[in-house]
Amino acid sequence: MTATPVALSPGVSQDPLASPDPRRGLIFVAAFVAICLLLAGIAFLPAMPTDVAPFVLALGPLVVALGLALVEGNGAMARLGRTLTLIPANRLWFLVIVLPVVWALTVLIVAIVAGAPAEGLFDGVGLSSLVVLLVVLIPAFAEELAWRGFAVPRLLPFLSPLGAALVLAVPWTIMHLPLVLVPGSINEGLAVIPMVLALFGYSIILTWIFVGSGGSVLLTAIVHAGLNGVVPIFQNLDADEAWLWRGVIAAVIAVLVILFGNMQRRIPAAEI
Secondary structure: OOOOOOOOOOOOOOOOOOOOOHHHHHHHHHHHHHHHHHHHHHHOOOOOOOOOHHHHHHHHHHHHHHHHHHHHOOOHHHHHHHHHHOOOOOHHHHHHHHHHHHHHHHHHHHHHHOOOOOOOOOOOOOHHHHHHHHHHHHHHHHHHHHHHHHHHHHHOOOOOHHHHHHHHHHHHHHHHOHHHHOOOOOOOOOOHHHHHHHHHHHHHHHHHHHHHOOOOHHHHHHHHHHHHHOHHHHOOOOHHHHHHHHHHHHHHHHHHHHHHOOOOOOOOHHHO
């Protein structure tokens, strides 16, 4: 499946990626990033409870995006809402739903080849995976509606999908740093580099899906939830080893998307 950026034509309201004023939209996405970085800074403060920080970092950007879309006007809220329910015209895009499972199984295979014991890897994996998937659905939809649904379309008039993915990967990664670096956080003690590789990889993969599917947050959120929901599959691997290979394999998939997903095509000015 090749990602073909959607034309951003003024006045075509049914296009979920359309923006009446691209330069004004760029100002709003800059404000979005700045406020999100402020939230990341707040999450580093000792006064921030470590069990509250993940919700602030996952749901906060959505609140920011909704507020800015409301201020922006010009149908921004309606366009954002449409991305949440948009079903890709090309139904083949639904095949990407299996991507998290392919990613997880590849991580396991590579870990086994690298020396991890194969026996007992799937012990305890069952209904717990479904429960985790349900739990991560809301944060996944929140993040995708904010980072892909709100931010990506406002960058596309100025950057290729790959450029937009890389630009947004920087603040998106910073938003996740407190979860690794703050004492008592859910990923405390795990290495930062694999997390950076994973998040940059996810940003490229999810942007590819979002743009290629015509602006479907519905689809990107399902894939995002899947990437988090398959984590129980790794529970019997060494935590540091699983963390490392998760990042490396995500980066490899992202490189394949860059090579074969038409991510570097700029949208012509005439289409904006």
